Amino acid sequence: MNDTQQILREMVERLFADHVNPPLLAQAEQGIWPGALWRLVEQQGLTRPRVPEEQGGLGCGWDDAFIIVRAAGYHGLPIPLPETIAASWLLSQAGLTSPDGPLTLGGAHPEDRLRLAPGNQGWRLSGTAHRVPWGRAAGSVVLVLGETGNLRIAHAACAGAKIEPGTNLAGEPRDRLSFTDHPVAVAPWPAAFADNPVRTIGAMLRSAQIAGALANALDRSITYANDRYQFGRPIAKQQAVQHDLARLAAEAAAVEVAAETAFLAAERGDPDLLVAAAKIHAGLAVPQATGIAHQVHGAIGFTLEHPLQWATRRLMSWRNEFGGDRQWSVILGRRILDLGADRFWPYLAAQ
Amino acid sequence: MSIFNFAFSPMPPQCEALRAEVRAFLQANGRDWTAASRAQSWDGFDPEFSRKVGAHGWIGMTWPKRYGGGERSALERHVVLEEMLVAGAPVSLHWIADRQSGPLLLRFGTERQRREILPAIARGTLCFCIGMSEPDAGSDVANIRTRAVRTETGWRVTGTKLWTTNAHRAHYMIGLFRTSGAPADRQRGLSQFLVDMTVPGITVRPLPDLAGREHFNEVTFDGALLPSDSLLGQESEGWSQTLAELALERSGPERFLSSIQALIELIRIKAAAASDEDRATIGRLVAQLMTLRRMSLSVAGMLEAKQTPALEAAVVKDLGTGFEQALPETVQSLLGLELDRDHGTELERAMAHLVRMAPAYSLRGGTREILRGIIARGLGLR
């Protein structure tokens, strides 16, 4: 991490720590949009780190974006910051203008059926996008359509779409958006980058958020184990507890390394394989790690009053959003089998 | 903030040329290796092969040139190691010396020891063994009882070392002995020695392992007389020197690649036709492999920067040995193999070896429980 990244990290950590707290998280889960938090984050430029400076962004790399997204995951930021970072980047890559305000992603859910048709004035979108993060709060959604090699990016305002609300296990909006002859801006997806850029970027974001939330669960568990006395001493002094926490720490470290590596691969322009590895690793780590965090916290951690759940309920959902470990394992496994026994290692070693 | 430091270590550009060189060498020399022999890799003992590796400058790569080293980086060494292990090369003869005995001599040895021994290690002609464990001192290394008593001309050693890998073929042992005090003094009064294994009074008895092979031993010292210059480093500093040695022992790619042939052979037989379950299994294994490799490279980067990543090395070893231990089991269960001890296809014989070796992965070099204790200390829990 270079000096600028260190400064960025301290800045976002302080900003999020100062403004995200249990009352705010509880209100957001009730459906109250944290507008003040959004404005603060947007004013700092954090919503558009991957948009070039001349288009009003920060002009940062994916490695910098990792710092922001991980911190968003650590604090359970109840706004579509990761989604906006990705959507604004997709728009700028496709040469479409990116508006201010919250944006989101769509078109990568396996059940999505979306079609584009030429209208009298530009393109029209019809069909349904499932489980769109923060669909009700976002001004617009960036969707990917078409087949690999012939992908198009569509930018649709959420106003005018039929929005059926849903949430994930942590109460974060995951809405169904239906479009009928909805006017959209469309551009061909220029770069090779990924088989499905929305799915890949989405999975990459979630793996970094998972890394952050795992670090949060670990920090809470360590503090709790040192503070909680049973049998006349901290439970941290019990070897069984120590070893469980060592495992949690190791898993959290591995997910963090995997996620960061995926962002670095995105920076180089070919992230598919490393995003797959990161999302798989995250998916495998989540049940083990959340299990340990809850075990160490005992009954109190199983209540909505205790802050651990802000991390663990998100982890339980994020692991399967934009593809879970099963789906990504099949994708990665197919890639490896195509390479074969004698070529897969040279390929991995070159990553 | 983060408890561990796993900073990304990019491969220096010269690594790719080196990788290509190592691959070409392994291809030329590995024509006769079978899946079953490749599965043995770091237990495979082949003096001619080790000499050739030495001739290419791939042993002691990071050491100073004046001691036969190559003054290359820890990341270049990582490249050589991972290529050797993935190819299943028989590295047992030079392995331990390259990884820990050589660096230990470099750090604590006398000038004469360095000049005489390091170049021979780098040539791939010297085999070393590690004499730490004893019957009553496994995880609790400080409980060792083997004693070295000062005499007019040197040291007289009495006691028993156990599980000493390669003692039956090693030229030297680096042994940890008690030079003063009693076992109750624990870490105090321990010293390291450079032991010439041909000295009279040393008896080596191999103990066949689960796979039926002889590779580790009981070594009995029956009043063996060592010359006075065989003391390695400072008297009574054996404990801190041993900790430095363990950090080297725990950090490399050998801590997750031990059973890699199981994955390679699985990919080989599934390449033609695979189900989604096969793909998912392979995808999960490869995802873990990729992450472990990144973590291990990061540790190599820290070694290169002269840091001591003992905590990070414990994390990589705990995760890595968990991975390499589960791998043969995963492959065996996916393929539903009913293995025969002595017969079978190449794949089956490789698997028969790996399934029986797997329990050792989380024991050797510090058990899983000891590693988790180290990590827990790093977390501030003890």
Ligand SMILES: Cc1cc2nc3c(=O)[nH]c(=O)nc-3n(C[C@H](O)[C@H](O)[C@H](O)COP(=O)(O)OP(=O)(O)OC[C@H]3O[C@@H](n4cnc5c(N)ncnc54)[C@H](O)[C@@H]3O)c2cc1C
């Ligand atoms: C293949 C192989 C090669 C080896 N090669 C060498 C070699 O070359 N040189 C050498 O010196 N040694 C060697 N060893 C020995 C190795 O270092 C020891 O096996 C290891 O340190 C454990 O010691 P032990 O076997 O006596 O088990 P013990 O220490 O008796 O442990 C038995 C079990 O109890 C657990 N345990 C012990 N203490 C604790 C504790 N405080 N908390 C929780 N659990 C605990 C252990 O984790 C383990 O599960 C080798 C071992 C193997 C398997």
